[in-house]
Structure formats: structure tokens, C-alpha cells
Amino acid sequence: MNSETVRISHSPIDTAAETRAVAEAASNIGAVVTFSGICRADEKGAQISALHLEHYPGMAEQEIESHVEEARKRWPLFAARVVHRVGRIMPGETIVFVATASAHREAAFAAAEFIMDYLKTSAPFWKKTEGGGKEIWVDANEKDERAAARWQK
């Protein structure tokens, strides 16, 4: 896996370029799955004007890389890529992007979901919403904890 597999980005993510890089990583790729987590214009019913994403530099990359490595042990992947945005993010912009490439679709789908589920619960990122003059830290989601738990062997 090259050093580009996991990246923290302070500027908007070019999901088309990232997808292309994964899709072209090998000649026998038959399936590419991408996931884009997008900043919604509302959070729990309240309009927001922006999100602030904070991360723990060093640990964030390490955590995601270890999840990608675990995914590669479980499924035959030709390539994987995770880009996580930090800083101020506007509605409609991509917060996190995951792409996986395999010979067949089952592995590509499962690996992308697996990476996202773990990223949600154990990668050190924190979201704060900005809207109506207030800044509010987003609470952790129990549903995410359950989603990650389903992969435990």
C-alpha cells in the first residue's frame, strides 16, 4: 500500500480524482465502491451553516491505517483509500471519502462498510456544528457503536 492510502485533508476532497486513482491501481479490478460522507445542511433538525472537524494529528492517520490494514486481511483488495477532511466544512462538502477496489463486488462493498464503521467509532475526529450564532459539539452516536460491533469475530 502506498503512502497515499490514508490522508487528512485541510481542503476540499477531489472525490473523482481519488476514485480514479483507486480504480486504476490494478488491471484486474472488477469492482470499485466509494463512500462519501457529506456535510448536511441540518443536524438533528437544526439548520447549520458549517461543521468544524478537529482531529488528533498522528493518531488519526494511524487509526485509519490500522483499519484499512485489517480490511485488507479480511478481504482481497487491490487498493483502498481514505481521505478525511478537517477544519471548517460547508454543507454539501465531503467530510470523509472511502474507496475500495477488488476483483468482485462483495469484497469491495464489505471492506468499504467495515472501514467506515470503524472510522466512525475509533478514529479521533470530533465534529462541532456552527449555526444560528451557536457552536455545538456533536454527540457520539450509539448506532455507530453497534455498527462497528457487528464486525467483531
Add this chain to the structure above:
Amino acid sequence: MNSETVRISHSPIDTAAETRAVAEAASNIGAVVTFSGICRADEKGAQISALHLEHYPGMAEQEIESHVEEARKRWPLFAARVVHRVGRIMPGETIVFVATASAHREAAFAAAEFIMDYLKTSAPFWKKTEGGGKEIWVDANEKDERAAARWQK
């Protein structure tokens, strides 16, 4: 759903543009999942120079549309799009593209997988490989039948 949801394409699919159209379909989209089925350079170990995709015009669109409708009944989707290529397809080119958009990732992932599983087993398309001077029809895959069966209630 607009008339662009399902399309048969005789020319290469612009997956970046298709993804953008789905991602921008609503302001509260939080998750976009895409699947690209790509023409591999080999099929069961043998090198191929191209694929030929034949379809049943009218029925192909109808079948896919009904699967997309079923997905929309099962999961809360803001948008969905399926583009299936026909004609002569070169290795590395996209054969089928599926994109789903929802508020949350679970629905987007499940709907994309569901649409692909059904498309594989019931949309009237047929593949022929071209390579080494021979043209060979691809056999149907039992694994695909099982994948589709798992969604039956």
C-alpha cells in the same frame, strides 16, 4: 425520481458527473455510495481484449427501474442512479455504475448492494468476452443468484 435515474449507455460512463448529480440531488444528503463494475483484463484466468454487452432494449430499463423502486421502498433514499453500458467495452472501462444517496450511510450502502445484486441476476444483459481470436459468452454465476436471494423477505 427523474427520467435520468436509469440509463443504458453506448458510450463510456462519466462516473464523476453521475456521482455529482446524485450527491447534489438534495441538501440533506449525508451519504453517497457508488459502485462501479469495471471490465477486467482477464476473465477466469484468460486475458481478454474486450467485452461485448448485449441487452434487451425496453426490458433492461424496466427491470432496473423496478429494482430501484423496490430499493426506495426499503430504504429512505434521496436519489439513485444506474447507468449500464452496452456494446464493446475495453478493459478498465465501467460496465455498470450505481449511486445511491441517503441521510445516513447504512441506507446508501444497503440500497446500492441490493440494486447490484438484483441487476446481476435479473436485468437482461449478456456478456461475451473477446480475446485470443475467440469470442466466448460468459456463464451465469451461481454466487450472484445467492447474493440476490439474501434480500428475499
Add this chain to the structure above:
Amino acid sequence: MKIVYFAWLRERLDKTEEDVDLPASVETIGDVIEWLKTRGEEYALAFDNPKVIRAAINKTHVRAEAKIAGASEIAFFPPMTGG
């Protein structure tokens, strides 16, 4: 009745479609197949293995038992391999 063929069925029969006059005794898709098989060796060979034949009436999947009454277009093709 208009009958259309796809993939290797189309190739083996060397036709994409044909118009046929089905006898009144032909009531189901299975009957159509049996009747087609009497039309020549290429049909007998193409329809030899029923496991690899799929059918549609008016662009909707049907089984061999399906009645053809009301059909305007019958299609025969191998199992789908798209996607």
C-alpha cells in the same frame, strides 16, 4: 406472434426475431419451446437444455408454465450476465 432471441440463442438460431403462427394447442412458454424444437435442428439444439433458457412475455420475466394468452412479444435468452 413476435419472438425475440438474445445472446447465444440469437447466434445459434442466427436471428434476432421472427414472426410465427403458433398452433392453438400452444398455451404456455414451455409449449412454445417444444413447438420451436420441432422446427429444425438448430432449434432442437439451441433449446436442448431447459435449465439455461429464460423467457419473458411482454418484457417481463416468466416461468415455463406461464400462459402466453395476451402476449404480443415473447423473448428467449440465456441466464443474465450483466453488471
Add this chain to the structure above:
Amino acid sequence: MKIVYFAWLRERLDKTEEDVDLPASVETIGDVIEWLKTRGEEYALAFDNPKVIRAAINKTHVRAEAKIAGASEIAFFPPMTGG
């Protein structure tokens, strides 16, 4: 010992990091939290609910029982909300 804080913990303590001299009796992450809570009201409030505090030693997730021997950097933060 270097201690770093993130998200609302960072905001409530009004610091991103600090260097502290931990007494020898402080052996686990749980001990560090108890010791920090004695340092002032802002600490006592920030660390009031242990359920919403996560910790890392040298950038690896650990539980409250984890020994801090060998640690060069301890981090405290709320449950993660990335992705």
C-alpha cells in the same frame, strides 16, 4: 508528562496541551484523571462524567485501567464523532 486535550475537553480546560509532573502514586489512566480533578474546578467539571472521556497513550486507545508506565504522551478526548 505531556497531556493533550481535544474537542470540548480542550475548550473547557482552555488548553490544547500541558506538561505535568505526576506523583509516583499515579499509575493508571484512571489515576491521572483523579489527579487532574484535584487541580481546579475546570478539571473537576471537565472530567466529571467518566462515560464521556476517552484516553490514548502514545496515540493508541486505552482504557481507564491502562498503566501509564512508558507513556510519553497521554491524550483525553470525548467519544469520536468523525466520518
